[in-house]
Every structure is written in C-alpha cells, then in structure tokens.
Amino acid sequence: MPRLSIPIRKTAAVYLKQTSDGKTVFVREQYNIVSLDFGDGSDIETYLEPICGRPLSPSESREVYDEVREYDSPPFPLSRVGGR
Numbered sequence: 001m002p003r004l005s006i007p008i009r010k011t012a013a014v015y016l017k018q019t020s021d022g023k024t025v026f027v028r029e030q031y032n033i034v035s036l037d038f039g040d041g042s043d044i045e046t047y048l049e050p051i052c053g054r055p056l057s058p059s060e061s062r063e064v065y066d067e068v069r070e071y072d073s074p075p076f077p078l079s080r081v082g083g084r
Contacts, residue, residue, distance in 0.1 A: 001039060001040050001041055002040060003038045003039065003040040004037075004038050004039040007036040007037055007038045007039070007045075008036070008037040008038075008039065009035070010034070010035045010037070010066040010067065011032050011033070011065050011066055011067075012032060012034075012065060012066060012067040013028065013032055013063075013065045013067070013068045013069065014028070014029040014031060014033060014069050014075065015027060015028055015029065015068065015069070015070045015071070016029060016070075016071055016072070016073070016074065017070060017071065026070055029074070031048045031049060031050050032048070032049045032051065032065070033046060033047075033048060033049075033075070034046065034048075048076065
C-alpha cells in the first residue's frame with residue numbers, strides 16, 4: 001500500500017477527572033493528542049499538541065475533535081505544566 005502524501009490526522013481532546021466539593025468534574029488539559037496515519041501499514045505517529053491561547057468555555061467552544069478522552073491521571077509522564 002503506498003504512503004499517503006498527506007496523513008489522516010485525528011485529534012483527541014484530553015480531560016482529567018478531579019473531585020471538587022465532593023463532586024466528580026472533568027478539567028480540560030492544555031493539550032490535544034494528535035495521531036497521524038500515513039495509510040501504508042506503518043505505526044501511527046502520536047504527539048501532544050498544545051492548545052493555543054486561553055481554554056474556551058463549553059459555551060464558547062468551536063473546536064471539533066475526533067475523540068474526547070477522559071483520564072484519572074495525566075496520560076503521559078510530565079505532560080502537565082510543572083509535572084503536576
């Protein structure tokens with residue numbers, strides 16, 4: 001299978017589960033997980049992509065994602081600012 005000149009790009013929004021006032025809430029992380037598939041059977045490349053600017057509130061959000069991922073802790077070591 002030939003390699004695509006432009007890979008298929010999928011973007012996942014990342015949310016972390018936290019507890020606030022005894023309730024479970026999901027807080028948006030400052031990055032997306034992006035995967036690139038070149039369609040030739042090679043490994044899919046994955047990287048973290050920072051969100052530019054301030055995070056948007058749900059009512060302001062106009063971004064479209066292929067997937068929304070929810071985690072109990074950061075999915076990658078040191079993926080949070082200051083290693084939180």
